[in-house]
Amino acid sequence: MIIAYIGLGSNLDQPKQQLLQALDELADMPETRLNRASSLYASSPMGPKDQPDYLNAIAEISTGLAPLALLDELQRIEDDHGRIRGRHWGPRTLDLDLLLYGEQVIREQRLTVPHPGIAQRAFVLKPLEELAPRLVVPELGTIRELSAACKDQQVRRIK
Ligand code: ROI
DSSP: OEEEEEEEEEOSSOHHHHHHHHHHHHHTSTTEEEEEEOOEEEEOOSSOSSSOOEEEEEEEEEEOSOHHHHHHHHHHHHHHTTOOOOSTTOOOSOEEEEEEETTOOEEOSSOEESOTTGGGOHHHHHHHHHHOTTOEETTTEEHHHHHHHTTTSOOEEEO
16 A cells, blocks of 8 residues: 545635545545545635635545556546536636655656645645645655745635
8 A cells, every 4th residue: 555645626616515525535436545634725726816715635545556547536536526627727626636656756648746736835735734744755855844935825724
């Protein structure tokens, strides 16, 4: 089993319900256990501003799925949530990003791990810091260090 971290995001159609349901669906993936989940966090959109604020969270899973099989499962769950692949960086009902897969570095056509945006995104780093501050992102440093470097981005922990 490999420990992997999944980023969840939503800003359409009841984002809180989207995320809570997605956590249940992550727990139901084959060969996978949901170890724990962060709190939910709210932030204004990175990218185009003419869209609602986002809710984000992080799930830590243990999985026997290979990276691309895991990616297939994540895309299936996104599709089940009515994800429509519209404009680049537009609003979405559910976004599931494979952020980290053990300590592996993966550069394939469909999949880059660690996720390429990880070091610039407080809405990923803040909830990840809640779960695993000392976790090392291959080639970049610890979550705590990366999060400190993004501290000017506003992300609010809710509930
Ligand atoms: N902005 C925030 N705050 N949270 C997200 O999850 C998010 N996801 C995206 C883009 C459009 C880049 N902006 C985001 O895909």
